[in-house]
Amino acid sequence: MVNLETRDAIGDPAPLALTGEPILNRRYGPGLLLLIAVGIWWPAIELMRGEIAGQYGLLATKGGLLLLVSALVALLAFVWALAIDSTPYSVLAIVVATVIGRVTATVLTEMPIYVWTYKHIGIVNFMIEDHFSPHVQIYGDWPGFFSGMAWFSTVSGLDPLTVAHWFAPFSTAVIALLVGVLAVSAGFGRRASLIAAMLAVILNWTGQDYYSPQAAGLILALSILSLLLYSKKAPLAGYLSMPVFAVLVATHQLTPFWVVISEVGLVVFNQMRPRWLLLVHAAILAVYVGPRLERTATFNFFSGFDPVKNSTVVTEDRGSAGRDFTVLLERGLFVGLWLLAAVCFVVVWRRSGAPWGLGVAAFSSVLILAGQDYGGEGIIRVFLYSIAGCAILVAIVIARIFELENSWRKTVGVVISTAFILGVGAVGLQGYYGGWSYVTVSKSQVELNRALPASSDGHYVIGTLAQPVGWPEGATAGSVRLKLIDPAYDAAVNAVRPSLLHKDFATPSDVDRLEKTLPKEGRAHTLYFILPQQADAYGQYLGWFPPTFVPSLIELLSERPKWSKVVDGGDTVIFEYSPKKR
Template structure:
């Protein structure tokens, strides 16, 4: 509520534009000092070190160039990610792995630069009372909008807490995680969306940003808190690469494709060593952290495309809500989409200074060394945007030189994948790899996933079609950003994952397109306001279900992680570490490297050999499995079972129902097999082909 004060209640307020850079520089100095000093004494303060690498570079750059702060503050996390990737990658390539030393030096340098900035601009603080005067009378009562939004957000957070508590240690259920969190999760999302809509309707951008942050926590934080370790078994391959880089301090050329594109892994290893935070803990919180970075980058893209601050906030929220495809975990593509969005935001900004193009090129360089596919989408999109915008012709040429030059240097690492093996066959390249006879639940979940994709693409396409019919400025540029990723399907299938990458890459552009229409509805009549909230709610519902429908299959237990690490690190000599089905957190430590060098298929699954055609209804099938093991390199074989594998095999139709139970029962009592470990739903059997009883791996026992 607006009130009038008498003179005694007048407060002096400094101009924010003038004081902002000084405050930012001072904050950087504090972070740099804490990070440097704590690492120097051997007790790193993790949050300060993370801030030093992920936030300070961007903030400090903006404090040095305050004129650009209002336009590019949203890209601070992207700059931090690129900086971290640069530090880690250069250290690996040069063989100078010293995160602690560089952190001490970097923190000290930040303090020096920040203090100089503060001293140079101290005049903005000397006249603190000379700024614009604002009349305030206490107590100041919040407006009705503020009160309504506050109630909505309080309800959202309270319901979310109930939802998370119900998800802790929950048993698997058809329908995935949402079937467990149920109505409290739905209330949390609905209340958050209503609060967000009310804030935008009143033009309260800051309040809308707070509501968007609450919704991010609700939508993306639920899965993180419901599991004590990172989800997705394939996450652990990435953790193994990080562990290898931490232990070696250099890349191991020729080992795998990750060594040729080390950016993401090098950055994660650098952050972990510098901060003292275990990589597995960084991985657990990757999803909400990178979703926040993506939301900010998409907001910057919306601003660059001419959107208002309200549209930018809405675009960031929509991006978080509709990013359902499960590519926001501890993986290169999760960082790549943030960097890609930041690059495109700088490319499309018509008012950007010339230096923005160089900044885009720097971010693009970090992208090139981090992911194999994303740089080529960004390159193609930039080329199209350059043709439309008719400026900076040199930028796509420079990008092409970076991407193609790097590919040429590392071509051997990807040649066997067949870069253009599916060229021109977009339909085939769009297919994913699933089991032979998937379950009804898997088919239903696939239908939900298709519905989510069509809802997002259809919404964006409809908005852009209306904009085209009304000849609104900028729709072509937005359409290029939103739908150019589909061109990737003309090249190859990317191991059955091309369509997943396309879904991920379309998120930023589609979010911007949808956001403009949503804001228009929220600002119109109450009927249209309701339609806007319902539209967001439907998108949130279908995308949340698509995100979490297979969550229990993706959840990894602590026992599985412990067992995987134990086998990798402690089983001596050559051995097969074979999961019954390809759903196991394998390669979870750097020890995978020497095993991979000695035996390229050391972690092949039983499903990958003849067991895929067996149902273990008789002892003959056990004999056939043993024959398959002996027919390859005859090595001691550790066959791994877990409770989660049964559900995974049934879900994807890898085996007839009950096959894994029968396999276990047959092998446990069969001569030549013995139990080496059994705990918390994990069972490890060992098979010794004839003549191998005296090898190191044949006699090992878990301690």
């Protein structure tokens, strides 16, 4: 007769395999799957190098399909690790999922993705060289992230470009760790915290983990919420949240308001100690923001009490079929996660009492829309902030499914949970890489951006066809200095851009109308009109113009006497416009 269990070193029962069962597959199966996932991921990287992503994004390429397969295999390994209750394999699966989801973007590119990353790099470069925080746009009033990154680059010797290039994998890993800590602080176990950490990695398609104040702000906010939830057991944790909150207030404009909103909920439901800390945090926020209200009014700090309008995203127009497909998946994930988290909240409430702290973390961010659209990104912030709480609520239920004693119910539950995790992983990956055709920036474009101001001695104006893609504006300390002198130096053609969209550029009269709207006098001697290849991809992705638009525009401008083609590179064409030239 076979002894079905033995005792491990600490006396707990540890299951043994039945006679004849391949114990290697049971105990080492997750590890083998993770090796397979990495083995698929590496050739996928080589296949994706140089591939042109279309309207459906990177996953629609041959290498992208392999990338998706590798991610799904890693998630299967994670589920297997949960089934055998292996913490090391679970953690390793989270690491592999982070590598597949975020390191892919880093190793496929020479430069950081997203052009708005470069404005942050420029501020950091300026602070390294000039040793103070510039009042450029809104960045100078919230210098926490920039001063921290300037300090890090100075002491480490790493170029801010390099730090920015690797920032997303690092911040994603830290956020996953903090979501797991938040689950433990709320009083839930190891398995639930591991599931929540994995969900935090695969749910976040928003791309807000890049080199930015909001990524740092989210890390600080999750740290604060973890301390506050744990303060019910140890009030000292609540006091420790005060310096962290002070740093957060000086780092990001919106995130501390969400934290204060969340604290109101925690106080109402008696989830933090001492409760008067809410007043201290609110006072810190008021003291910091108050003197800056006049300057922030220019940036629409309060967009009005209209939640419906504030929930509208930047671009609501119908675009290409690929964009519509990706947006549908993203919105489905958003709505589906909220509904599922609400159901899980009720399930947990009925079984072990209401998890009010997690409910507040999951759903409080929607109140942001009462007064802020955040430049058309308000609804994206709502989802971003809600990921942690929603992930933990769902993770608690999934963890309990793996602990069921009824084998039939457990089997059905595990199958459904596996399908959910795989589905979320696929949708999250598509959301993150769906816009690959226009989010990248090449090394040559960064070098051109650095050389152009130097060659023209600052007496110029630049503008791009489709903002904000393809041209890493503001990436140097010099560009920040120029911005301080002339805030509109890089915005001359913003008024022109709407007249260029939603049509084909086919006749000389179109160029005549363009020239009439361009600046003819002022401090700039010339105007540079940038046409990066990403602008063409972006316009087609959003349905702004047909494939013939940019080629015909380049042909027409090449024939005009006031236009000179000064750069004709593989990924960028630059025209110089001289209004006095005949």
